[in-house]
Amino acid sequence: MAGISAKLPLTTSQKDGVYGLTKTITEALSQDLKMIVLTNPGEKMMDPQFGVGLKKYLFEQSSPSVYGEISSRIREQASRYLPQVNIRNIKFNKADPGPQGKDNLVDTGILSISIEFSLKPSAKVNSLIIPIS
Secondary structure, X not given: OOOOEEOOOOOEEOOOEEEOEEXXXXXXXXXXXXXXXXXXXXXXXXXXXXXXXXXXXXXXXXXXXXXXXXXXHHHHHHHHHOXXXXXXXXXXXXXXXXXXXXXXXXXXXXXXXXXXXEEOOOOOOEEEEEEEO
């Protein structure tokens, strides 16, 4: 079966040929959105404005203003580089520390972002979860 683009990270595939391929538009755009979120501004040659740079927020304090800045940056980058994607919702999921006084192996500093999006003009909502570590 033909594919749309190489699936990242690059892995060999017996089925697709040399590399694994994305098979659907949704899968390809989800991968593109993830690349926008994880790429640092200035990292992409010839386009220093490309990318959200999510990792630079790794050691920031968890606050509504930081979450608002990240959300704003994701929405701005998606509208600029993926105009066919409609960002519906962005959620910040912090690890649950569990009951106090218990031996808990969950790191409360772990954060992940859930981005709910749809492809224009479809109303079907897709979800992309990106762990920040």
